[in-house]
Amino acid sequence: MLYQQPQQLKTTQGKTRLVGFELEFAGLDLQQTIDVLKQSFQLDESSSHAAMAELHHSDLGTFRVEIDWSYLQRHAAEAKDTDMEALWNSISNAATTVVPIEIVCPPIAIDTLDILDGLVNNLREAGAKGTRESMLAAYGTHINVEYPSTDSVHAYLQAFGLLQWWLVEAHHVNNTRKLSPYIDLYPEDYVRRILKQSEPDINQVIDDYLAANPSRNRALDMLPAFMDLDEQRVRAAIDDEKVNARPTFHYRLPDCRIADAKWSLAKEWNLWCVVERLANDAESLDELAEQFLDAHRPLLGVNRTDWVKVIQAWHDRL
Secondary structure, three states, X not given: OOOOOOOOOEOOOOOEXXXXXXXXXXXXXXXXXXXXXXXXXXXEEEEEEOOEEEEEEOXXXXXXXXXXXXXXXXXXXXXXXXXOHHHHHHHHHHHOOOOOEEEEOOOEXXXXXXXXXXXXXXXXXXXXXXXXXXXXXXXXXXXXXXXXXXXXXXXXXXXHHHHHHHXXXXXXXXXXXXXXXXXXXXXXXXXXXXXXXXXXXHHHHHHHHHHHOOOOOEOEEOHHHHHHHOHHHHHHHOOOOOOXXXXXXXXXXXXXXXXXXXXXXXXXXXXXXXXXXXXXXXXXXXXXXXXHHHOOOOOOOOOHHHXXXXXXXXXXXX
16 A cells, blocks of 8 residues: 655755654564564664563664563663563563553655565564554554645644544444543543634643643643653643653554554545645645534534545545
C-alpha cells in the first residue's frame, strides 16, 4: 500500500516535514528486537542496558528499543556495569511476557515513509505479536507528525475533533484499547468550543486545550507540541515527567496489528491523512463545523452514530 502525501509537505521554514513512528508489541525480547533492527538497517549500537538500547543509522538517526516499563528502565540503567546487572537482565527477559517492547523510530522525511516497511515485515516474521493476540494487549502505533506551522494547529484540532468518532471506526480500534484510558477522545464540549473560534492566537489554543485535556492520554495528544511551543505554560498545568517537547502531533489512536500480514503502517498513516485533508480544506471545515454545532442537543449532545454517517458521506466524496 502506498503512503498518501498530505497537502502540506513542508513547514513554513521550507523544510520537508518529518514523521516518527512508535510501535508497541509482544512476542520478542529486547535482544531479538535489536537483532531484527540490525537485520533491517545498517545500525551501530551506541548505548544499551537490560531494558533499553539505542542504535544509530548514519542517515536516518537513532532508533530506540525499550521495554515499556519506566521502573525497569530506571533500575536497569543504574545497575549497568555493576554486580546487579545480571539480575536486571533476568528481570528484563521475564518482563517481556507481560510488558510490551517499544520501538521508537527516528523522525524521517514525510515522502520516504516506505523505508520502514521492511522493518515491519521482519518483525512479523520474527514472531512479533500485536493488539489482537491478547485480551490484555492494548498495544498501539503512535504517529508523530511534524506540524507545518504554529498558525495551522487550530485547524488541525478542529479537523480531528470533527473526525475523531469516525476515525475510531475507520481504524477498527480494538475494544481493549477503547476501554483503556490511553486514547481518550476530546470532550464534546471542547470540540464545540474550538469549532466556534476563528483564528485564536496560540496562547488561547494552548490554554483551552490544557483546561479540557489535562492529560497525555488522548488519541491526539498535543502536550508534546505545546511543550515545544511554551513549556512553562504546560508545566504549570500538567505534572507529568513523561511529557517531552516535540514539534509534532502525537497521534496515538491506531492499533499495532503487526502479526497480521494485511496490516501496514501505510494503512494507519493514510487515515491520519484524512485529518490533514480536512485541516487544509477551509470550505469543508467550515461546513462540517456548522453541521456539528447545529446537531447539538441539550443534555444529549451530538448523536455519535449519525455524525459518523455525516463524516463517511463527506469522505466518500473525496
